[in-house]
Amino acid sequence: TPRIFSGIQPSGNLTLGNYLGALRRFAQKQDEGIETIYCLVDLHAITVWQDPEALKKQTREAAAAFIASGIDPERSILFNQSQVSAHAELGWLLNCVARMGWMNRMTQWKDKAGKNAEKQSLGLFAYPSLMAADILVYHATMVPVGEDQKQHVELTRDIAAKFNHDYGVEFFPAPLPLIEGAATRVMSLRDGSKKMSKSDPSDASRINLTDDADTIAKKFRKAVTDPEPLPESLEGLEGRAEARNLVNIYAALADMTPAEVLGQYGGQGFGTFKPALADLAVSKLEPISTEMSRLMNDPAEIDRILGAGAAKADAIAQPILAQTLEIMGMVRSR
Numbered sequence: 001t002p003r004i005f006s007g008i009q010p011s012g013n014l015t016l017g018n019y020l021g022a023l024r025r026f027a028q029k030q031d032e033g034i035e036t037i038y039c040l041v042d043l044h045a046i047t048v049w050q051d052p053e054a055l056k057k058q059t060r061e062a063a064a065a066f067i068a069s070g071i072d073p074e075r076s077i078l079f080n081q082s083q084v085s086a087h088a089e090l091g092w093l094l095n096c097v098a099r100m101g102w103m104n105r106m107t108q109w110k111d112k113a114g115k116n117a118e119k120q121s122l123g124l125f126a127y128p129s130l131m132a133a134d135i136l137v138y139h140a141t142m143v144p145v146g147e148d149q150k151q152h153v154e155l156t157r158d159i160a161a162k163f164n165h166d167y168g169v170e171f172f173p174a175p176l177p178l179i180e181g182a183a184t185r186v187m188s189l190r191d192g193s194k195k196m197s198k199s200d201p202s203d204a205s206r207i208n209l210t211d212d213a214d215t216i217a218k219k220f221r222k223a224v225t226d227p228e229p230l231p232e233s234l235e236g237l238e239g240r241a242e243a244r245n246l247v248n249i250y251a252a253l254a255d256m257t258p259a260e261v262l263g264q265y266g267g268q269g270f271g272t273f274k275p276a277l278a279d280l281a282v283s284k285l286e287p288i289s290t291e292m293s294r295l296m297n298d299p300a301e302i303d304r305i306l307g308a309g310a311a312k313a314d315a316i317a318q319p320i321l322a323q324t325l326e327i328m329g330m331v332r333s334r
């Protein structure tokens with residue numbers, strides 16, 4: 001039976017990239033009636049430094065963003081990772097299955113560590129193996145993610161296959177990455193070659209779900225672009241990464257194809273297109289940020305939702321962890 005798992009790190013303000021590449025699609029999958037498990041992966045967030053008080057606030061705010069984007073905690077399981085210890089436990093077991101060389105080839109590791117690999121936490125290096133555990137501990141079959149996480153889901157398949165092969169079992173299913181829509185990789189507003197990220201030091205590089213209308217308009221107005229008008233067709237976006245990014249964002253927000261957006265705006269300059277894009281973004285994001293601030297007025301209720309979600313997640317994960325330990329030869333006597 002199909003089961004969806006996906007997560008977001010509570011490592012800062014959620015962005016338009018997180019919304020279009022992940023959150024909005026999480027809600028769609030839930031509404032299609034598939035079993036959906038969504039996680040605020042706080043154990044992943046601490047692979048880089050997080051101030052403890054800020055981490056709590058970011059976790060509750062991310063939970064509010066999920067609910068405001070249409071995740072219904074009665075129909076989806078919504079919780080934070082550290083409240084279900086099976087993630088960390090299976091993560092360790094999979095650390096002993098995954099190979100160093102596999103981790104070394106991960107482009108996110110190379111991007112995030114840069115030339116400073118020696119100074120990074122061991123957790124940042126091992127991150128993909130914990131992510132494999134997040135997915136496999138539920139025997140999840142589908143993982144909706146942005147394009148940047150495709151490699152990690154493929155690695156999860158490799159880890160599952162190696163486990164099954166080494167122990168001679170058909171135990172972990174190979175999950176499929178689901179990468180769909182016009183905005184699977186939203187780019188930075190300051191640099192068309194970099195992905196929009198909540199951890200980018202430049203706030204101007206991203207639209208935060210909590211930005212007000214003026215801030216959103218200003219960030220799009222200042223977004224780096226070339227001076228040419230928009231082309232009439234998709235071929236005209238070749239070599240114009242920044243223009244392509246704004247067209248893709250518009251398309252995703254308006255539920256149009258990029259070609260349809262160019263049909264409407266082809267020949268027009270950014271002086272016209274950027275304000276139209278800002279208006280569209282505000283109309284879609286304002287209801288979410290309003291609902292987020294309403295929910296944030298009652299942090300105890302958010303904590304209650306996360307706790308109830310964790311109990312449901314735990315009930316699925318524990319038996320799968322127990323079977324994994326059994327397969328690996330651990331004595332189980334209590």
Ligand code: ATP
Binds near residue numbers: 009020183
């Ligand atoms: P960080 O910079 O801390 O890694 P992030 O913005 O990359 O933050 P994650 O928590 O790592 O966010 O990713 C959460 C989900 O959002 C993943 O499914 C990821 O693929 C998706 N995602 C992140 N950035 C983008 C983006 N720019 N465009 C589309 N999807 C994205």
Ligand code: MG
Binds near residue numbers: 197
């Ligand atoms: Mg990321």
